[in-house]
Each structure stands twice: as C-alpha cells, then as structure tokens.
Amino acid sequence: MHDIKWIREDAAAFDAALARRSLPASSPQILKLDGERRAAQTAMQEAQAKRNDLSKQVGELKRTGGDAGALMQEVASLKDRMAELEVQEKELGTQLDTILSSLPNRPAPETPDGKDEHANKEIRRFGTPAGHNAPRQHYELGEALGQMDFTNAAKLSGSRFTILSGALAKMERAIGNFMLDLHTDTFGYTEVSPPLMVRDEIAYGTAQLPKFADDLFRTTTGLWLIPTAEVPLTNLVNGDILEPEQLPMRVTARTPCFRSEAGSAGKDTRGMLRQHQFYKVELVSITMPDQSKAEHERMTECAETVLKRLEIPFRTMVLCTGDMGFAAQKTYDLEAWLPGQNTYREISSCSNCGDFQARRMNARYRPAGEKGTAFVHTLNGSGLAIGRCLIAIMENFQNPDGSIAIPAILRPYMGGMEKIEVTAKL
RNA sequence: GGAGACAUGGCCGAGAGGCUGAAGGCGACGGUUUGCUAAACCGUUAUACGGGGUAUACCUGUAUCGAGGGUUCGAAUCCCUCUGUCUCCGCCA
Missing domain, CATH: 1.10.287.40 (Serine-tRNA synthetase, tRNA binding domain)
Structure with a gap:
C-alpha cells in the first residue's frame, strides 16, 4: 500500500x-x-x-x-x-x-532497471561446480534410488506432487532441522510454528490478496492455505503498535507451502522443482525504518550461510525491477548450481518490503523520543526452500554409481549416515 | 457439535440513552520537595483522518468503548448480524 x-x-x-x-x-x-x-x-x-x-x-x-x-x-x-x-x-x-x-511497491533506488530476469545482476558467487561427468538430473537420480516416486504421487494427488521415501525423505527432514538450528542458534531468530491457513485480511496484509488469489488454494471454510510462511510470520505484528526495544524482531519457521501456480503450466513439469506443495524454512524480520537496509544484507547472509555449510555452489543475484515481486523494494535471489541442468536455479529470495506491507497490516512502532507512531519495515527471505535444497544436494553430491554423498554438516541429522544408496522401490 | 457468559484506553475497572474521549486506580513520563533512595504533592499520559496555519509549533472538527448494520433529535449504553474469549457438556489427535 x-x-x-x-x-x-x-x-x-x-x-x-x-x-x-x-x-x-x-x-x-x-x-x-x-x-x-x-x-x-x-x-x-x-x-x-x-x-x-x-x-x-x-x-x-x-x-x-x-x-x-x-x-x-x-x-x-x-x-x-x-x-x-x-x-x-x-x-x-x-x-x-x-x-x-493493486499497485506494486516502488523499487529501491539501487534496484537495477530491467524488463525481465535477464536484467538481474550477479553480485557474488560461492564455490566452484565440481565438473561431473555426465551428471544426472535429480528426478533421474531419485527414481533410480527407488526413493522418489512421481507416478504414485500422481495417483494420489495428480501432477506436481512427489513422494519421497527412505533416506531421501529423512534427508528432507534433516535439511529443515539443520536450517532451523542454524537460524535460531547462530543468527538469533525465534522459531515459530504458525497456522498454515489464514483469513482474507492476513493474506491481504502481505499482499497475496487481492491481486494473486489465483495462485492460492482456498479451503471450503474460506481460509487460504499459505503459499509461504512469510504470510503468518509477517502478520504476527498485524495491527500492533510495537515498542522500539522489541525491534528488530526476527522469526523463522519451517512450514509446508501451497501454491496453485496457475500461471505456469508447462514450466518445469518434470521432477520436484515446481510443486503444488513443498517445505520451506522462512526468515522474517520486522525492523525500524533505518534498520531495514542493513537487515536485508544480514538476512541474505543468513540464507547464504546455509548453502555454504552445505557446500553447494551458488550465486547471489539482485533482481531487476521487472523480475521483482509485488511487495518488494529490493530483492536478492540465491541461485544454487544444478549440475544436472547445467545451470543456476533459484533456491532463495530475500526481500526488503519497506513499509509497504506494514501499511496494509497497520503495523507500527513508537519511535523513541518522538510522539506518535510510524510504520515498521518488513523483510522476508527463504532460508531456504527445502525441496530445492534436496535437489541441489542430490545433483551436486551424486556419484557415478547413482548414490548420493551426504554433506558433512547434515550427517549428524541423519544418524551419521554418509551416503544414500539404491534401495528397492517402495 | 450443544448450552451459557463476556468483549471499555498501556493495564485494572466504572458507566445502563444527552453534561462521557470516556470516573477511579495502577503503570509511565515531566515538575516541586529531598543529602541519596523512598514517600508526598502538582501536571501530562490513545489512534486515525479532515480543516485552518510560517505542513513537523499551535488552533479546530470528525470518527473510534471487539467489527458491521439498525432504532433515536441524540448510542459505550437499546436491537440485529458477525468475530473473538471464557465456562460446562459431547467428540477427537
């Protein structure tokens, strides 16, 4: 607004x-x-x-x-x-x-101008792609392992769903646990377990409504399934007047995310890159206006740290005006290297929304030493998308025999397991 | 799902058609007193929007007592709907 x-x-x-x-x-x-x-x-x-x-x-x-x-x-x-x-x-x-x-947020001055994703600018890069010989894509690997099943998922739910089993299912859980521990223990975020269904005015607060109702699922009771934990986490302060000492407020959650993806039929149809349902660890910060810029950099580093610790090569992009989301003033995307696709793919998106969502939510704070109130700033970032992270690990840590090495940081979360090997299909 | 009770300012709590933006208390802030602390006393203490004005001073208007409607010359107060909270029963992970 x-x-x-x-x-x-x-x-x-x-x-x-x-x-x-x-x-x-x-x-x-x-x-x-x-x-x-x-x-x-x-x-x-x-x-x-x-x-x-x-x-x-x-x-x-x-x-x-x-x-x-x-x-x-x-x-x-x-x-x-x-x-x-x-x-x-x-x-x-x-x-x-x-x-x-219905008007999108205004871009920050430093956001580059551009028509679409081709005008995004790379600002840094981490790691070097390993140079696999004939690398396979995640769905080939997963199906060969016997632990990723699209056919059976289609039987249950139609297209754009996946069934993981065995060690792969365990690794999905491990990835989320690792991320939550990192963000809470190291970066000071408070873990939250929020509702996955929200009212109209909550979806309006973060600007999913009124424009993007088609991208969401709705229950028969009129609630919306969250497309990201950004929605419940940001709206934690909906209607509130906060005291300065409560800021910045940093929260994180691992939740399923539900997206109807109405507009992208035919895009990334194979594999689990683009699904109606996926897990994600989300980071949300509520700050005073003069803190949000620094907080944006900090949040992006929190997300980058996840990939660094997992030893996944990635690059950090700043999105141009034409590729940026509705509520954002400035956005950094992290793109993980996918050897099977021989390209970098988005795995995180960290946005500073300024006071745009705060106005919709009427979320304010009392500036110290001044009378009256002012709108807070809101930021959100994926830290990270768990499904896509699983894909990135599979493709980057694949062995010629089809097994997947488990990144060292994840092993304690998987009972010391070092490698995912072929099993009988579920 | 059934039955009932309730919803007032930062908090507690009066108020039962007009003199109530709202008593009283607590808390917070400013001041007086004080060797310091405490106490006592005095004062200030909501939000949004509009109009005026040297646009952040100040003056003035309107709205807001969970939300939305209605009755009335006039509603925190009466009526209806919705939402939420609490209690009891049922059901359930």
Missing part, C-alpha cells in the same frame, strides 16, 4: 517510481479521487458537527421543559444529506483503496 500523503506531495516521483516497473502514470486519477474523497469527508464532518450541536440543544431544551420540535425537525432533514455524503465518501474511499492496493 502506498502513502497517499507522499503521492500528494510528489506525484511526479510516485509515477516515476512505478514507471520503473513499466506501469503507466496513475497519480492523476489517484489525486482526483483523493480530492473528491476529502471534499466529501469535509462536507460530511461539517454536517455531523451541526447535528451534534443541534442534538445537544434538543437535550438542553427537553431538560428545561422547552419545545424541541422545530430543532428535531431540522436534524431529521439533515440526516438525508448526511446519509448521501456518507455513501459518497465510502464509495470514493473504496475506489481509492482498490487502486492503491
């Missing part, structure tokens, strides 16, 4: 910011609506003031035994006009909100 006051003050800057996302100038329409809304509001408030005043006089007259009939008549006639003005004001307000809530 954008700050209407800012748009009033500097409409040109507002339009210029959204032009970087290839959007047409919307300030003329917004300002027109805003002016009309305020005029209606002022008129309504004046009418209310008059009614309050007259009603007070009625009370006065009644107490002293006078005749209040004429005054009551006058207020009664005022009411028609008030009702009209109220409807008008509400209608204009709704129109304004509809526009404001």
Whole structure:
C-alpha cells in the first residue's frame, strides 16, 4: 500500500517510481479521487458537527421543559444529506483503496532497471561446480534410488506432487532441522510454528490478496492455505503498535507451502522443482525504518550461510525491477548450481518490503523520543526452500554409481549416515 | 457439535440513552520537595483522518468503548448480524 500523503506531495516521483516497473502514470486519477474523497469527508464532518450541536440543544431544551420540535425537525432533514455524503465518501474511499492496493511497491533506488530476469545482476558467487561427468538430473537420480516416486504421487494427488521415501525423505527432514538450528542458534531468530491457513485480511496484509488469489488454494471454510510462511510470520505484528526495544524482531519457521501456480503450466513439469506443495524454512524480520537496509544484507547472509555449510555452489543475484515481486523494494535471489541442468536455479529470495506491507497490516512502532507512531519495515527471505535444497544436494553430491554423498554438516541429522544408496522401490 | 457468559484506553475497572474521549486506580513520563533512595504533592499520559496555519509549533472538527448494520433529535449504553474469549457438556489427535 502506498502513502497517499507522499503521492500528494510528489506525484511526479510516485509515477516515476512505478514507471520503473513499466506501469503507466496513475497519480492523476489517484489525486482526483483523493480530492473528491476529502471534499466529501469535509462536507460530511461539517454536517455531523451541526447535528451534534443541534442534538445537544434538543437535550438542553427537553431538560428545561422547552419545545424541541422545530430543532428535531431540522436534524431529521439533515440526516438525508448526511446519509448521501456518507455513501459518497465510502464509495470514493473504496475506489481509492482498490487502486492503491493493486499497485506494486516502488523499487529501491539501487534496484537495477530491467524488463525481465535477464536484467538481474550477479553480485557474488560461492564455490566452484565440481565438473561431473555426465551428471544426472535429480528426478533421474531419485527414481533410480527407488526413493522418489512421481507416478504414485500422481495417483494420489495428480501432477506436481512427489513422494519421497527412505533416506531421501529423512534427508528432507534433516535439511529443515539443520536450517532451523542454524537460524535460531547462530543468527538469533525465534522459531515459530504458525497456522498454515489464514483469513482474507492476513493474506491481504502481505499482499497475496487481492491481486494473486489465483495462485492460492482456498479451503471450503474460506481460509487460504499459505503459499509461504512469510504470510503468518509477517502478520504476527498485524495491527500492533510495537515498542522500539522489541525491534528488530526476527522469526523463522519451517512450514509446508501451497501454491496453485496457475500461471505456469508447462514450466518445469518434470521432477520436484515446481510443486503444488513443498517445505520451506522462512526468515522474517520486522525492523525500524533505518534498520531495514542493513537487515536485508544480514538476512541474505543468513540464507547464504546455509548453502555454504552445505557446500553447494551458488550465486547471489539482485533482481531487476521487472523480475521483482509485488511487495518488494529490493530483492536478492540465491541461485544454487544444478549440475544436472547445467545451470543456476533459484533456491532463495530475500526481500526488503519497506513499509509497504506494514501499511496494509497497520503495523507500527513508537519511535523513541518522538510522539506518535510510524510504520515498521518488513523483510522476508527463504532460508531456504527445502525441496530445492534436496535437489541441489542430490545433483551436486551424486556419484557415478547413482548414490548420493551426504554433506558433512547434515550427517549428524541423519544418524551419521554418509551416503544414500539404491534401495528397492517402495 | 450443544448450552451459557463476556468483549471499555498501556493495564485494572466504572458507566445502563444527552453534561462521557470516556470516573477511579495502577503503570509511565515531566515538575516541586529531598543529602541519596523512598514517600508526598502538582501536571501530562490513545489512534486515525479532515480543516485552518510560517505542513513537523499551535488552533479546530470528525470518527473510534471487539467489527458491521439498525432504532433515536441524540448510542459505550437499546436491537440485529458477525468475530473473538471464557465456562460446562459431547467428540477427537
């Protein structure tokens, strides 16, 4: 959600910011609506003031035994006009909100301009791809191991689901446990186990709604299955006024994520790269405005540390304006090396949303030494996507015989196991 | 799922159609007193939006007593719906 006051003050800057996302100038329409809304509001408030005043006089007259009939008549006639003005004001307000809530966040100044992912910029790189001889893709490896089954998953649930079993299923669990321990023990995040279904206004708070309802699953009771733990974690502060000493607030959770991926039929159809359901460890920070930039770097490093400890080669990209998500001002993607695909693929996305989500959630804090409140900043990042991490391990640690070496850091989480070997199919 | 009770400011807690943005207390902040601490006393202590104004001072209006409707000249107070909390019963991991 954008700050209407800012748009009033500097409409040109507002339009210029959204032009970087290839959007047409919307300030003329917004300002027109805003002016009309305020005029209606002022008129309504004046009418209310008059009614309050007259009603007070009625009370006065009644107490002293006078005749209040004429005054009551006058207020009664005022009411028609008030009702009209109220409807008008509400209608204009709704129109304004509809526009404001459907516009994406403005990019940070340092976010590079660009049309699509080709304009993203690599900013650093870790590790060197091992140079496998004829590397296989994760689904070939997994099926050969007898521990990854797409056919049976389709029987249960249709396409874009996977069944893991045996050591591979255990490794999925181990990966999540390792990540949670790292973020809580080393980086100071508090572990949370949140609801996986949320109300409309919660999905609105993080900006999944109203624009992206098609990407979500909805229960018959009207709740939304979370597409990421960002949604419940960020909304932890929905409607709150926080004290400065509570900030920054850092939380993490491992949850399933549910995505209908309505728009991407035909993309990455093989394997478990793009699924309707996957596990992810999410990082969320709530900060004061002047902290969010540093927090963004810190969060990205937390995510990078996961890949470093797992010894998976990756590169860190800063997304361009055209590839960045709706709520973000600036986003870093981590892309893990996948030898089977001979390319880097996204495994984490860390975004600074500034006050964009905070406005939608009405999440504020009290600045020390100032009166009043100010919106907090929100940040979220994957730390990391567990399914894709499993894929990256399988492809990077594959042996010519089809077995998978287990990264050293993960072995304690797998009872000391060092290698995943072929088993009979489940 | 069945039955009932409740929802007021940072917290506790009055209020039962007008004089209530809301008594009283606690807490917090500022001040007076004080050798220090404590105590006592005085004062301040919500949010949002609008109008005026040298746009962060200040003045003024409106709204907000869980949310949304309704009744009324006038609603924290009466009515309806919803949401949430608590208690009892049933069911269940």
